Amino acid sequence: MTLNTTMCRYRYDALDQLTGLDRAGQENLQRFYCRDHLVSELQGGSSQSVLQNGAxxxxxxxxxxxxxxxxxxxxxxxxxxxxxxxxxxxxxQTYSPYGNRRVEGGSGSLLGFTGEVLDPVTGHYLLGNGHRAFNPLLMRFNSPDSLSPFGRGGLNPYTYCLGDPVNFSDPTGQFGDILRLAQSGLSLWNTGLGMSRVIPSFNLSKDALILGAMKKLSPKQSFAALSTVVASGAILTTSVIGVGSAVAVITEDTEVAAILGYIVLGLTVLAFVSRGGTYWAAKDPGTERALRDFVKNKGQIFPPTPPAASRRASLSPEPSAPPRNQFAPRGKRTYAERFRPEIDRPILKAKRRIATVNSNEEIRQT
Incomplete structure (x- = not known):
């Protein structure tokens, strides 16, 4: 029993792009690219050119x-x-979820699933301009992802688009278009923390920073106010840039849309980190109370008011006679006790003067 085999040689350039296929008994095939997309294919006296506007x-x-x-x-x-x-x-041309193509009414096109070229020998898609071969029948790559398992490729080095080829694509063969997924997850996490009662409000934190919270409050309280303002500003900026990115997509300006997409992702990560720091700092129940008191007092910090019992104890005068000790009899004050600075000493002097005046008046009346 003999098997029919087809020999094919694949040629690459210095950028690891597939530039040609050499098959036995056929003319050599050459491919040309513009950025990441195929624009022309030559084979002998025939050629095929792809006309496109951006992507x-x-x-x-x-x-x-x-x-x-x-x-x-x-x-x-x-x-x-x-x-x-x-x-x-x-x-x-119809496709299975993972790109297996079926053609009805004639011969298939050069381009197929996600606009990629179907290899004429293997029937696989050579994603990334020949970087990795994707098998639509097995629904997986033939070689492991170099960014797996700890990088952006994920834990499964052979999976395609994290198992979701309907919503995502992987034109490079290394990193599927999961930026939207990561951005949506981080935005959802930010929204959940923003709705939490633990996080101080934006206006409260902004007013505290304006009144000098970074210099007057504790580091934890200052960090809570600062991270809240940064996270809120990043989320607001992300929303504005997201609108600009949507406009760029509508106008088919793919380069601007891609740049804005990465900016949105960076701002989302910044908001994610800031929200996490705010949550950590604001877990202390006294943090938000301190910020509210600071704003209410217009940036002034007052010592905490003692309880009523302690105030009464502090205002009550000490007895005039010092306690009895082993060095002096009762009613005798030592030198240190006489000249010890006390808060109630002027009060005692005033009482003694009043008592003296009252006694003199009683003597005169008598």
């Missing part, structure tokens, strides 16, 4: 010597080619 696929133009054929492409939001329309008719 949006528009059409395919095929040349065979002097004959030119144009095909319009209908795609979904993930760039998967669903229909190819030309002068002779249209061809339908």
């Amino acid at each position: 949006q696929l528009l059409a395919l133009q095929s040349r065979e010597l002097d004959a030119v054929n144009c095909q319009l492409l209908t795609t979904d939001p993930q760039r998967s080619v669903l229909q190819v329309t030309e002068a002779a008719g249209s061809v339908q």
Whole structure:
């Protein structure tokens, strides 16, 4: 029993991009890219060119010597080619969730699932311009991810898009488009902490910082106010930039949308860290109370008011006769006791003067 085998040699450039395929008995095939997308493929006297606006696929133009054929492409939001329309008719392409293609009404297009090129020999998608081979039948990569298991590739080095190919894609073969997932998770966590009663309000923290909380309050209380203001500002800025990113996507400015997406992710991480610090600092029940008192007193710090019992004890005068000790008899004061600074000493002097005046008046009356 003999097996039919096909030998194919894959050629790469210095940037690890697949630039050519050499198959026995056929002309050598060459590929050219613009950034991360295929723009042209040459094989002998024939060629195919991909017309696109940014990441949006528009059409395919095929040349065979002097004959030119144009095909319009209908795609979904993930760039998967669903229909190819030309002068002779249209061809339908359907896919399984992981990209296994079925063609109806003619030959398949050069581009397939998520706008990637289907390898003519293996039937796999060589993602990342030839970096990793993805098998749509097995629903996994043929080689492990270099960013796994502790990096962005995740714990499973062979999985595709974290097991969710419907909502995400992996054009590079290394890191699926899970920025939206991470951003949504962090935003949800920030929102949950913002609704917590433990977190001080933004206005309270802002007023405390304006009144000089960083210099007058304790480090923990100052950190709670500062992290609350930073987190709130980051969330507000994220919302504004998110609107700008949505506008960039609508206007199909993919470069600006990508840059704004990374800025939004960075601000979300900053808000995440700030919210965590605020939660840690504000777990002390006295933190928010101290901020409220500080703002209420217009930045002035007053010592805590003692309880009523302690105030009465502090205001009550001491007996005039000192306690009896082993060195002096009762009624005798030592030198240190006489000249010891006391709060009630002027009060005692005043009482003695009043008592003397009263006694003299009684003598005069008598």
